[in-house]
Amino acid sequence: MIKLRANKRLQTTIRNQVLWTRLGSRIGRPVAWVTSGSPVEMVLAAGFIPFYPENHAAICSARGMALGMAEQTEALGYSRDLCSYFRVDVGSQISGNTPLGRLVPPDVVLVSNNICGTVQNWFRVTAERFNVPLLFLDTPFNDAAPTENDVAYVRDQLVHIAAELSRLGIRTVTEKRLGAVVERSRSALGLWAEVLDMAAEHPAPFTSFDAFVHMAPIVSMRGTRRCISYYRQLRDEVKQRASAGVSSVPDERARVVWDNIAIWPAHKQLKKLFENYHVSLVADTYTSAWTIENLDPSDPFSSLARVYTDIILNHGAAHRVKVLSNMIKKFGAGGFVLHSNRSCKRYSLGQFGVKTALTAETGAAGVVIEADMADPRSVSFDNLQQRLVPFFEVLGANG
Amino acid sequence: MSRFAGLDIGSTATKCAVIEDGRVVMTVVLPSMPDMRLAAENALRECGAEGLPVITTGYGRALHEPRLGQVSEITALAAGVGLVAPDAATVVDIGGQDSKVVRVEAGRVLDFAMNDRCAAGTGRFLEVMSRVLHVPFDQFDDVASEDVEPLPVTSTCTVFAESEVVGLLSLRHPPARILKGVLQSVCSRVASLGRQVGMVAPVVCTGGTVQSRAVVRSLSLALGVPVSVPPSPQRVTAIGAALLCARRAAGGQLPNVG
Ligand code: SF4
Numbered sequence: 001m002i003k004l005r006a007n008k009r010l011q012t013t014i015r016n017q018v019l020w021t022r023l024g025s026r027i028g029r030p031v032a033w034v035t036s037g038s039p040v041e042m043v044l045a046a047g048f049i050p051f052y053p054e055n056h057a058a059i060c061s062a063r064g065m066a067l068g069m070a071e072q073t074e075a076l077g078y079s080r081d082l083c084s085y086f087r088v089d090v091g092s093q094i095s096g097n098t099p100l101g102r103l104v105p106p107d108v109v110l111v112s113n114n115i116c117g118t119v120q121n122w123f124r125v126t127a128e129r130f131n132v133p134l135l136f137l138d139t140p141f142n143d144a145a146p147t148e149n150d151v152a153y154v155r156d157q158l159v160h161i162a163a164e165l166s167r168l169g170i171r172t173v174t175e176k177r178l179g180a181v182v183e184r185s186r187s188a189l190g191l192w193a194e195v196l197d198m199a200a201e202h203p204a205p206f207t208s209f210d211a212f213v214h215m216a217p218i219v220s221m222r223g224t225r226r227c228i229s230y231y232r233q234l235r236d237e238v239k240q241r242a243s244a245g246v247s248s249v250p251d252e253r254a255r256v257v258w259d260n261i262a263i264w265p266a267h268k269q270l271k272k273l274f275e276n277y278h279v280s281l282v283a284d285t286y287t288s289a290w291t292i293e294n295l296d297p298s299d300p301f302s303s304l305a306r307v308y309t310d311i312i313l314n315h316g317a318a319h320r321v322k323v324l325s326n327m328i329k330k331f332g333a334g335g336f337v338l339h340s341n342r343s344c345k346r347y348s349l350g351q352f353g354v355k356t357a358l359t360a361e362t363g364a365a366g367v368v369i370e371a372d373m374a375d376p377r378s379v380s381f382d383n384l385q386q387r388l389v390p391f392f393e394v395l396g397a398n399g
Numbered sequence: 400m401s402r403f404a405g406l407d408i409g410s411t412a413t414k415c416a417v418i419e420d421g422r423v424v425m426t427v428v429l430p431s432m433p434d435m436r437l438a439a440e441n442a443l444r445e446c447g448a449e450g451l452p453v454i455t456t457g458y459g460r461a462l463h464e465p466r467l468g469q470v471s472e473i474t475a476l477a478a479g480v481g482l483v484a485p486d487a488a489t490v491v492d493i494g495g496q497d498s499k500v501v502r503v504e505a506g507r508v509l510d511f512a513m514n515d516r517c518a519a520g521t522g523r524f525l526e527v528m529s530r531v532l533h534v535p536f537d538q539f540d541d542v543a544s545e546d547v548e549p550l551p552v553t554s555t556c557t558v559f560a561e562s563e564v565v566g567l568l569s570l571r572h573p574p575a576r577i578l579k580g581v582l583q584s585v586c587s588r589v590a591s592l593g594r595q596v597g598m599v600a601p602v603v604c605t606g607g608t609v610q611s612r613a614v615v616r617s618l619s620l621a622l623g624v625p626v627s628v629p630p631s632p633q634r635v636t637a638i639g640a641a642l643l644c645a646r647r648a649a650g651g652q653l654p655n656v657g
Contacts, residue, residue: 352595359510365509365510366510386471386497386513387513389471390471390472390473390474390508390511391511393470393471393473393474393508394474394507394508394509394510394511
């Protein structure tokens, strides 16, 4: 298996981003803590440096630090049933523990309920801890695309948030400034989509196991020039692999798609298991959430309102079936894995129904695996393997 | 060579089967404990399978070397059912530490569901209860044949259910009623797995526990469909592994065998 050259560059990019956050805050740039589904373009336009607690929790988990942090939060009385990203993040806030050296406290927090209700409470707790303003964006839940009323409602809030950020930040959020940031986001999102789409090649030169890792900049750096240049290089490298016929897993025999967040505590083991069975994980609903196509720099407020309301977790199960079924067709997959993620209820609710509907619609075989994205106590690799191996065998036998 | 072996190293029992020209010629069942590796060797020897090509399956399938390959129990079970009950559309297997419901077609897996992280609904649950009730497994049928109403055992967790049963005994409830409740509890868990994949008739059940008629009756009630038991239900998975072994040796397509 040939490693991506970009793996090294990813580390440098993330390290530089961390250093920049620290340096920036020291020279007076304000810091905004934002959720992964927040319109980060707004805070960038106001001159804030964004920081992503969810992303940070994922890094803690991938480095094996999640458990201790989660336990600290549980000791405060928070239930183990709450999202593990929340428990890891609060644990890190209390203890000051972080793999990034030092956390830079927020000057403002921005949260939207487009991904879940948990973040709403999580960020309120955070705002109270640091005694900073909380900006909240309410996005109506929809079965399908947002209506014009929804867009108008969200747009009004964005205008209000822009005024607040202008007051709290170092720059006024004008349409022009926001448009320029949106344009940079659009380029990066487009490049990321190109990278992911290349997994449609046979064999796949890039898999979701790569994507889970290389998504970090699109989540936490979109809207910046560094993000664009990162994905331009990654795109070029993956394109080269595709045209050279390089396969991400040796001797690819089956292709599957994935629903839900990665399982960080077993990430490496799972990657290996897929490789051993020659199965390419060609696409997933998680990393592809950052492939939004319809950002419009000429009308940034309405466009952000539409795009951030039209998010996979802000839609119901019927939409999930549609997304996965398109994915199965587009990427030529014979099966799908639904990760029932103990932490993320919004993502995991209704998956058994999704499984039945998806098999009926596409004929692809599916499996539901139970785990957690970050809490190692809820992840058993043996159990995962027990489910996945027969599933892989089904694909081999049908293939 | 026309003989092939399948070795199913389970958590409770190790099963070996030898086939020749697609027919089962010999099977053996031995306890897996205390030494699974040794049990595997003994099973092969007693089956006259030493030196034959073998495919291993089951919980301990990686333990035995050399082998032609290994497959999951699900795939081996489906292959075995394809031989012993070719018409079956659904297989319910209650093993020592897991239970599974597999939708099958002509020896192949269509879909499956299995219990996760919990011994409720497995043979282990029955083992524990058998000990508490002082009713050995081979007396289940006699005891459960008494015409009495089952007493519901409501705890899911095996440990809590054990205390519950101890409590029921101390209240002098008859063991027959408790045993029936215990069986009901196990079978209702299996039935909920069945609902995940859909119970399509004809249904067969396999695994060591379905050697008890009381278990089968209770299972059929919980599933709401008639179930049949193939001969030697405990050996079907080993037989399937032997069939896959023959197929593989013939260069036929086999699911990814690691
Ligand atoms: S509950 Fe789900 S969407 Fe919400 S923060 Fe946790 S992982 Fe993210």
